[in-house]
Amino acid sequence: MAQKSFASSGDLTEKEQTLEVLDDGVYALTAEGDPNVGAIEGEDFLVCFEALATPVAAGEWLAKLREHTDKPVRYLVLSHYHAVRVLGASAFDAEVIVAHENTRALVAERGKEDWESEFGRMPRLAKGADSVPGLTWPTLTFSDRLTIDLGGDRGDLVLQYCGRGHTEGDIVAWLPRQKILFAGDLVEAEAALYTGDAFHRDWASATLDRVKAFGAEALIGGRGAVSRGRDAVDAAIEQTRGFLDVMIREVGAVQRAGGTLKEAFERTHAALAPRYGHWPIFEHCLPFDVSRLWDELSGIERPVIWTAQRDREVWDQLQG
Numbered sequence: 001m002a003q004k005s006f007a008s009s010g011d012l013t014e015k016e017q018t019l020e021v022l023d024d025g026v027y028a029l030t031a032e033g034d035p036n037v038g039a040i041e042g043e044d045f046l047v048c049f050e051a052l053a054t055p056v057a058a059g060e061w062l063a064k065l066r067e068h069t070d071k072p073v074r075y076l077v078l079s080h081y082h083a084v085r086v087l088g089a090s091a092f093d094a095e096v097i098v099a100h101e102n103t104r105a106l107v108a109e110r111g112k113e114d115w116e117s118e119f120g121r122m123p124r125l126a127k128g129a130d131s132v133p134g135l136t137w138p139t140l141t142f143s144d145r146l147t148i149d150l151g152g153d154r155g156d157l158v159l160q161y162c163g164r165g166h167t168e169g170d171i172v173a174w175l176p177r178q179k180i181l182f183a184g185d186l187v188e189a190e191a192a193l194y195t196g197d198a199f200h201r202d203w204a205s206a207t208l209d210r211v212k213a214f215g216a217e218a219l220i221g222g223r224g225a226v227s228r229g230r231d232a233v234d235a236a237i238e239q240t241r242g243f244l245d246v247m248i249r250e251v252g253a254v255q256r257a258g259g260t261l262k263e264a265f266e267r268t269h270a271a272l273a274p275r276y277g278h279w280p281i282f283e284h285c286l287p288f289d290v291s292r293l294w295d296e297l298s299g300i301e302r303p304v305i306w307t308a309q310r311d312r313e314v315w316d317q318l319q320g
Contacts, residue, residue: 004283004319006120006121006311006312006315007120007121007122007284007311007315008121008122008123008124008281008284009120009121009122009123011122011124011284012123012124013124014124015031015032015033015034016031016032017029017030017031017034017061017064018030018031019064019065019068020226021068022178022180022218022220022226023175023178023180023218024041025040025041025069025154026038026039026040026041026175026178026180027039027040027065027068028182028220028226029061029064029065030220030224030225030226032280033191033223033224033279033280033281034125034223034280035050035052035053035084035085035125035222035223036050036220036221036222036223036224037049037050037051037052037061038050038173038182038220039065039069040150040157040173040175041069041071041150041154042071042074042148042149042150042151042152042154043150043151043152043154044071044151045071045072045073045074045075045151046065046069046071046072046073046074046075047073047074047075047076047077047148047150047157047173048065048073048075048076048077048092048094049077049079049173049182050077050078050079050085050086050184051076051078051085051086051087051088051089051091051092051136052084052085052087052088052125053083053084053085053087053088053118053119053122053125053126053127053129054087054088054125054126054127054128054129054131054132055088055089055090055091055128055131055132055133056088056091056127056128056131057088057125057127057128058088058089058091058092059088059091060127062091062092072093072095073092073093073094073095074094074095074096075094075095075096075097075098075148076089076092076094076096076097076098077098077099077159077171077173078097078098078099078103078136078138079170079171079172079173079182079183079184079185079186079222080099080100080103080166080167080169080170080171080184080185081099081103081106081107081111081114081167081169082114082118082167082185082197083111083114083115083117083118083119084118084119084122084125084126085185086136087115087132087135087136088132089136090132090133090136096139096140097136097137097138097139097140098138098139098140098141098142098146098159099138099140099141099169099171100141100142100143100161100169100170100171101141101142101143101169102167102168102169103138103141103167103169103171104137104138104141104169105169106167106168106169107135107136107137107138109305110305110306111135112135113305113306113307114305114306115132115135116307116308117306117307117308117310117311120308120311121284121311122284142159142161143161144160144161145158145159145160145161146158146159147159154177155175155176155177155178156175156176156177157173157174157175158173158174158175158176159171159172159173159174160172160173160174160210162186162207162210162211163202163203163206163207163210164199164202164203164207165185165186165198165199165202165203165207165208166184166185166186166193166194166195166197166198166203166222167185167197167198168197168199168302170184170185170186170207171184172184172186172211172214174214174216178218179214179215179216179217179218180216180217180218180219180220181211181214181216181218181219181220181233182220183211183219183220183221183222184221184222185221185222185223186203186207186208186211186221186222186240187208187211187219187221187222187236187237187240188221188222188223188224188236188239188240188243189219189221189223189224189225189226189227189232189236189239190224190225190236190239190279191221191222191223191224191279191280191281192243192276192279192280192281192282192284192285192286193240193243193244193285193289194281194285194288194289195244195247195285195288195289195292195293196285196288196289196291196292196303196306197292197303197306198289198292198293198296198303199296200244200247200248200292200293200296201248201296203244204241204244204245204248208237208240208241211237212234212237215230216230216233217229217230217233218233219232219233219236219237221236221240223280223281224236224280242275243272243276246268246271246272247268247272247289247290247293248293248297249271250264250267250268250271251264251267251268251290251293251294251297252297253267254267255294255297255298261290261291261294261317261318262317262318264290264294265286265287265290265318268286268289268290269286272286283319286318286319287314287315287317287318287319288306288311288314290318291314291318292304
């Protein structure tokens, strides 16, 4: 069998981007399994959701957005901390950068390591990497809920913490009037989950229950197509939960039997591949996912920091 290219280092094909207008002044950009971004118009300002990996990449998204609106960006909302989601922030020239308080703590704790790790794993996303001026720091944080008045008759945008999941600082952005939810990486619509910094058991239970309880009629996940209609939204949430449940079951079974991390990876891969294996970044994510879950089930409460060296060691052990 041929050696698999490390993570997504061999995936250099540009993905087709699709800008969708979901409602009056509500936009989503999807890209065949690459990270999604969005924007919501206020009366005289914009709220942008996610920042992409570099200012160059973010600038390309903003150029598409400017075909629809020239309002200035007042708020840039970061759903969580991962380098490919946040390091393009300087392109937005936002007045306020909003994130959960746990996300700010993660930037301080592991921001530099994550930057090196993620750009090594996904070099294609790091377009114009030398345009990144430094770590992205939130200027406004909150613990539970933050409401942004969009002005005029546009209603509110509610930023909500639903519990630990993809990281310990994920938030969603909810438009109650339009019933549209930007879910960040807490939900993926037919794209594999990255769980290397996750809290799998919380995510698969209470956190996704809270996400589902919004009753959204359109959902933009972290990757994959926009889910339209309640049935499609619920399906995306349950696909995400199903991926997590299979991982928890299979890794837990190997651990209880006294097996090895390699055995847990192989068993989990075999269980997930028939349903999820053709989804974007499945082979990339799974070694890091299983490694983190193995730690979590071993009693290591918080994710071990990923470094470029640790990435390679885990990859060689499990995918080599």
